[in-house]
Amino acid sequence: MNYLCLASKNQQWCSYMSEFTKTLCPYCGVGCGLEVSPPAQLNKATNRDSQGNPTWRVRGDKSHPSSQGMVCVKGATIAESLDKNRLHYPMVRESLDQEFRQVSWDEAFDLITNRIQTVRFTQGPEAICMYGSGQFQTEDYYTAQKLLKGCLGTNNFDANSRLCMSSAVAGYIQSFGADGPPCCYEDLELTDCAFLIGTNTAECHPIIFNRLEKYHRKNRKMKMVVVDPRRTPTAEAADLHLAIRPGTDIDLLNGIAHLLMRWNYIDTMFIDDCTSNFSAYAEVIRHYPPEVAARQCGISIEDLETAARYWGQSQRVLSLWSMGVNQSSEGTAKVRTIINLHLMTGQIGKPGAGPFSLTGQPNAMGGRETGGLSHLLPGYRLVKNDQHRAEVEDFWRLKRGQISPTPGLTAWDMITGLETGDVGLLWIAATNPAVSMPDLERTKKALLRSPFTIYQDAYYPTETAAYAHVLLPAAQWGEKTGVMTNSERRVTLCQAFRQPPREAKADWEIFAEVGRRLGFADKFNFANSAEVYAEFAQLTQNRPCDMSGLSHEKLQKQGPTHWPHPKVGSNEFPYSPLPNASKRLYTDLRFHTPDGRARFGAYYSKGLAEPPDPDYPFVLTTGRLYGHWHTQTRTGRIEKIRSMHPEPFIEIHPRDAARLGITDNQVIEVRSRRGQAHFPAKVTKAIAPGTVFVPMHWGALWANDAEANALTHPESCPDSLQPELKACAVQLVPISIEVTSKNYQLQSSQW
Numbered sequence: 001m002n003y004l005c006l007a008s009k010n011q012q013w014c015s016y017m018s019e020f021t022k023t024l025c026p027y028c029g030v031g032c033g034l035e036v037s038p039p040a041q042l043n044k045a046t047n048r049d050s051q052g053n054p055t056w057r058v059r060g061d062k063s064h065p066s067s068q069g070m071v072c073v074k075g076a077t078i079a080e081s082l083d084k085n086r087l088h089y090p091m092v093r094e095s096l097d098q099e100f101r102q103v104s105w106d107e108a109f110d111l112i113t114n115r116i117q118t119v120r121f122t123q124g125p126e127a128i129c130m131y132g133s134g135q136f137q138t139e140d141y142y143t144a145q146k147l148l149k150g151c152l153g154t155n156n157f158d159a160n161s162r163l164c165m166s167s168a169v170a171g172y173i174q175s176f177g178a179d180g181p182p183c184c185y186e187d188l189e190l191t192d193c194a195f196l197i198g199t200n201t202a203e204c205h206p207i208i209f210n211r212l213e214k215y216h217r218k219n220r221k222m223k224m225v226v227v228d229p230r231r232t233p234t235a236e237a238a239d240l241h242l243a244i245r246p247g248t249d250i251d252l253l254n255g256i257a258h259l260l261m262r263w264n265y266i267d268t269m270f271i272d273d274c275t276s277n278f279s280a281y282a283e284v285i286r287h288y289p290p291e292v293a294a295r296q297c298g299i300s301i302e303d304l305e306t307a308a309r310y311w312g313q314s315q316r317v318l319s320l321w322s323m324g325v326n327q328s329s330e331g332t333a334k335v336r337t338i339i340n341l342h343l344m345t346g347q348i349g350k351p352g353a354g355p356f357s358l359t360g361q362p363n364a365m366g367g368r369e370t371g372g373l374s375h376l377l378p379g380y381r382l383v384k385n386d387q388h389r390a391e392v393e394d395f396w397r398l399k400r401g402q403i404s405p406t407p408g409l410t411a412w413d414m415i416t417g418l419e420t421g422d423v424g425l426l427w428i429a430a431t432n433p434a435v436s437m438p439d440l441e442r443t444k445k446a447l448l449r450s451p452f453t454i455y456q457d458a459y460y461p462t463e464t465a466a467y468a469h470v471l472l473p474a475a476q477w478g479e480k481t482g483v484m485t486n487s488e489r490r491v492t493l494c495q496a497f498r499q500p501p502r503e504a505k506a507d508w509e510i511f512a513e514v515g516r517r518l519g520f521a522d523k524f525n526f527a528n529s530a531e532v533y534a535e536f537a538q539l540t541q542n543r544p545c546d547m548s549g550l551s552h553e554k555l556q557k558q559g560p561t562h563w564p565h566p567k568v569g570s571n572e573f574p575y576s577p578l579p580n581a582s583k584r585l586y587t588d589l590r591f592h593t594p595d596g597r598a599r600f601g602a603y604y605s606k607g608l609a610e611p612p613d614p615d616y617p618f619v620l621t622t623g624r625l626y627g628h629w630h631t632q633t634r635t636g637r638i639e640k641i642r643s644m645h646p647e648p649f650i651e652i653h654p655r656d657a658a659r660l661g662i663t664d665n666q667v668i669e670v671r672s673r674r675g676q677a678h679f680p681a682k683v684t685k686a687i688a689p690g691t692v693f694v695p696m697h698w699g700a701l702w703a704n705d706a707e708a709n710a711l712t713h714p715e716s717c718p719d720s721l722q723p724e725l726k727a728c729a730v731q732l733v734p735i736s737i738e739v740t741s742k743n744y745q746l747q748s749s750q751w
């Protein structure tokens with residue numbers, strides 16, 4: 001019976017294949033299914049139709065279980081960006097003050113491999129670094145790990161996920177013994193209380209929010225709590241909005257825990273049978289009575305009590321979080337403090353409940369699975385673990401000891417390594433650090449000192465291209481077939497539907513070719529990405545993220561599938577029955593720790609790394625807008641989105657504005673200890689007094705002097721090494737000019 005159901009589902013999945021290509025939206029971690037169809041009369045050589053119109057048609061895929069046919073404005077308009085300002089050829093230059101000249105791939109590969117060999121033998125493998133991205137497909141990530149960590153013997157592969165969800169990874173590992181969000185999207189429609197903390201889900205994970213909000217509207221008994229210093233569109237929809245002071249999440253969560261204890265809403269049986277370290281935690285939360293917690297957070301005691309009551313009285317509580325929690329100098333502690341509430345109330349391993357970290361990028365999850373941070377190895381393994389290294393070495397047929405036991409440089413370490421001269425070669429792919437890294441003045445100065453930077457991107461120009469010696473044209477979404485895993489651990493095959501433009505190549509192909517030319521031909525003789533995935537999937541066998549039962553072929557026939565998905569018997573039809581348990585982790589209440597118990601983390605709040613003071617009296621927080629994606633490489637080239645968000649701005653509370661004599665639209669100079677930037681003021685009650693907000697999207701190519709990261713600092717969480725991009729201290733100086741949106745079109749109309 002089971003197989004029959006599956007088979008008919010498969011047929012439905014396959015039946016559209018001839019007309020549409022099924023794939024995934026390449027923007028956010030929601031991972032919405034898309035169906036893409038070609039423009040009428042496609043000319044295969046140019047990717048354009050007879051009118052020269054390059055637009056492919058994109059619509060939501062109703063059969064994709066994560067998104068059920070829904071898409072947001074970014075997914076809906078993605079096709080418009082595919083042919084604008086693409087990087088078509090490898091380009092090189094000897095120094096950053098020269099013009100680039102076009103070279104053949106052969107020349108580019110020669111140059112790169114020679115340089116790698118020189119650095120390897122003069123400075124050692126530790127001087128070679130790669131900085132990658134959650135926008136890689138799993139095959140790209142995996143090939144890069146094999147090249148750097150396996151063949152070259154350096155763990156210096158880090159990704160922009162360090163700036164994004166490394167605190168969630170560290171928190172899950174410390175509390176549960178392994179990484180992996182335990183929940184699924186169905187939980188959105190099964191919960192009694194959704195506790196959203198540090199996440200503007202409505203703008204940043206819109207389809208998750210749609211599902212939640214629809215359910216919330218129908219079921220008024222279900223409660224939605226939003227914890228965010230800003231009154232975001234997400235907060236607007238909540239039953240309770242707790243506008244805490246930035247950086248006081250641990251005070252709030254420990255304060256809620258204190259009340260849950262006091263009111264005896266705790267699940268003693270679960271605590272006794274399934275957890276450890278409760279007594280240390282109980283000692284900590286004793287110090288957070290409501291008067292203390294509410295005062296610290298700047299909220300009322302009544303609101304704190306309401307939040308605790310919602311949590312305590314709900315049968316099923318689902319917490320959702322993202323950057324307001326992770327991007328913090330106590331990010332891991334914040335994550336564990338959220339998990340603590342679930343453990344003390346037994347809210348995990350059942351429908352509608354659990355601690356659910358939302359991943360930002362489309363394949364940040366794949367990055368975790370393939371070991372795409374400098375302390376990880378493929379298959380949720382750790383660099384520091386002797387057995388894990390040995391398993392990977394054996395699997396890759398490397399000599400024992402080839403993988404270094406030392407975690408590699410993190411994203412920010414690579415910047416400081418350039419400053420000290422320890423980094424001899426930096427290879428950047430699928431990320432734009434000249435906009436997205438903290439403390440941009442320092443970052444850019446370090447990039448200028450780099451002896452040799454390779455930059456592999458789909459577009460030109462981007463801000464980071466200005467710091468590259470070699471540019472490599474990358475095939476992007478729709479031009480390469482590969483796998484991505486979304487926030488709910490659902491794996492989707494993203495099929496190519498068009499040719500890469502001119503000479504662009506898939507990232508994994510570039511890494512594999514460099515590997516072969518460095519003398520590791522036997523390690524990289526993949527004929528296609530399906531073979532790369534097959535090898536990687538095997539390496540996950542018997543690991544928490546086991547997907548050894550998956551392959552490109554199977555994903556194509558069967559459609560998107562949750563992991564764990566172990567190999568059961570033959571990999572051939574009939575497809576292995578999906579273990580129902582894979583929808584949710586820990587349904588057996590056994591965790592991946594040595595004793596099988598989840599660990600409470602006992603943390604006092606430390607607050608911000610750079611709190612406001614009389615010289616820099618405001619807390620600046622930074623984040624995202626609905627239409628734009630990060631550094632605008634795609635969305636800045638889409639008219640509909642540009643007109644939706646024409647210019648950057650700074651949100652200021654009316655009380656602060658009045659005190660400083662600031663009016664709407666007036667230009668404000670914002671200064672931190674590291675730099676300055678200018679933004680038109682948006683005077684609004686959506687932001688709390690004392691806090692200001694700027695979007696992160698406007699780098700040097702898109703606006704004059706409106707970089708959020710000119711202001712931010714790199715102070716990081718000691719466990720996850722994730723920088724505190726969500727808060728720094730600033731001063732505001734009103735400038736008299738009024739801006740018009742013209743200022744912000746100038747930059748991009750130049751090219």
Ligand SMILES: Nc1nc2c(c(=O)[nH]1)N[C@H]1C(S)=C(S)[C@@H](COP(=O)(O)OP(=O)(O)OC[C@H]3O[C@@H](n4cnc5c(=O)[nH]c(N)nc54)[C@H](O)[C@@H]3O)O[C@H]1N2
Nearest residue numbers: 198199200204246247322323324360361623624626629630
């Ligand atoms: N439209 C759009 N969607 C995106 C992206 C995009 O660029 N554009 N990027 C994707 C990526 S990679 C990511 S990581 C996600 C990010 O998704 P989110 O984390 O939802 O987005 P952010 O706007 O960075 O930050 C979320 C909220 O954290 C709040 N915050 C700041 N400080 C604190 C604090 O101390 N405590 C609490 N509780 N909250 C705080 C901010 O006010 C902000 O509203 O979005 C993904 N989706």
Ligand SMILES: Nc1nc2c(c(=O)[nH]1)N[C@H]1C(S)=C(S)[C@@H](COP(=O)(O)OP(=O)(O)OC[C@H]3O[C@@H](n4cnc5c(=O)[nH]c(N)nc54)[C@H](O)[C@@H]3O)O[C@H]1N2
Nearest residue numbers: 160164430431432436456457458474476622630631633696
């Ligand atoms: N102040 C502040 N700074 C932040 C944040 C914040 O909240 N506040 N958030 C941080 C977070 S969470 C994130 S995730 C980062 C994001 O920051 P970035 O990663 O720098 O931002 P993107 O614009 O997504 O850059 C991705 C690049 O990859 C290219 N690309 C797309 N597809 C492919 C491909 O298949 N192959 C290759 N080679 N290239 C491709 C795109 O053209 C683009 O240039 O920013 C971080 N920085």
Ligand code: SF4
Nearest residue numbers: 025027028032072075
């Ligand atoms: S919600 Fe995310 S995955 Fe879905 S269409 Fe929008 S950007 Fe794409």
Ligand SMILES: [Mo]
Nearest residue numbers: 163164360361
């Ligand atoms: Mo992110």
